[in-house]
Amino acid sequence: MIRSVIQGCGAYLPEKIVTNAELATKVETSDEWIQQRTGIRQRHIAADGEFTSHLATKAAQRALDASGVKASDLDLIVLATATPDETFPATATRVQAALGMTRGSAFDVQAVCAGFIYSLSVADSMIKNGIASTALVIGAETFSRILDWNDRGTCVLFGDGAGAVVLKAEQGQGTSHDRGILAHALHSDGRQHDILYVDGGPSSTRTTGYLRMEGKEVFKHAVVNMAAVVGEVLEKAGLTPADIDWLVPHQANKRIIDGTGRKLGLPPGRVVLTVDKHANTSAASIPLALESAVSDGRIKRGDLLLLEGIGGGLAWGASLVRW
Structure with a gap:
C-alpha cells in the first residue's frame, strides 16, 4: 500500500x-x-x-x-x-x-x-x-x-x-503502524456562511472586503464539530484517543484547543500550542504548529499525530499522521 x-x-x-x-x-x-x-x-x-x-x-x-x-x-x-x-x-x-x-x-x-x-x-x-x-x-x-x-x-x-x-x-504495510498519512475526515456546512466570512469578492462587490465573524457561534460549532470529526478519523484508522501522541490543532483559540485536548484525555504537555506567539494564521496555523514541535524535538519518529481544524464555510476536518 x-x-x-x-x-x-x-x-x-x-x-x-x-x-x-x-x-x-x-x-x-x-x-x-x-x-x-x-x-x-x-x-x-x-x-x-x-x-x-x-x-x-x-x-x-x-x-x-x-x-x-x-x-x-x-x-x-x-x-x-x-x-x-x-x-x-x-x-x-x-x-x-x-x-x-x-x-x-x-x-x-x-x-x-x-x-x-x-x-x-x-x-x-x-x-x-x-x-x-x-x-x-x-x-x-x-x-x-x-x-x-x-x-x-x-x-x-x-x-x-x-x-x-x-x-x-x-x-507501507497497510496497517496503523505505517509511517505517513493514515486517514482523513472532511466536512462542510454552507448553512453557516454568515457566522464567518469576508464581505466582498470579485463576483459580488468587486472589492476584497473585510473579515466578519460571530465569535460565540463559531466557538459553539467548533467545539461540537471538532469532537465529532476527531472520533470519525480515529474510527477510520482503527485507533482510539489513547493511541494519540500529539494533538496538532488549528491555532484559533486556546480555550477551544484546551477543550479538545481534554475530550481526548490528553495532558496539556501533549497538545502543541502556538496561538500565543502567532495568533490565528488560518491555513498556516497547523503547519506552523507542526514545525515548532518538530524543530524543538518534541515530535519523534513513530509518533501518532492528530491534526484538526475548522474555519469559514463552515469547513472542518482532521488527519491522522504517523511521523
Missing part, C-alpha cells in the same frame, strides 16, 4: 511583531482581555510589499531543505490560502516559479482555516492514485490584509505566516 510520508517541514513568519499592548493603543481592548479569552499574546504582520506567495515560498524552501528534497524533484504543489496574491492565477504557480519547479502541477485550495487539512487530503489522494510521487503542501496567509483594524472583535485574533510539508510516496 502506498503511503504519503512527511519527509520534513518548514515555516516562515514575517519580521514585524505586533503585541496586544500595541493593539490596545489603536482599539478599545487590553492585553489581559485578549489573553484571557484567546490565549494570544502577539502576532506577526507581513510588511508592505510582502505577499502570501513570498511567505509561502520561504516556508516551502525551508521544508525542502529539511527534507533533503530539491524543487526539481517535485511534481505537485498544493497551496492552502484564503488570501491569494491575485484573483488568478493560483498563488501556488508563483511559488512554483520562485522555487524553480518546471514540471508537474501547482494549484490553490480554499477552505480557510481548514485549508491545510483539505490540501493534505488532496495531495495524499493524488500520491495514492499515482498522479504525483513527491508533493509540497503549504498553508500561507496574509490575513492582516482583510482585517478591519477598527473592529476589536476580529483584528486582535489574526496574524500572518506560512508553513509547509514535503510528502513522498513510500510503500
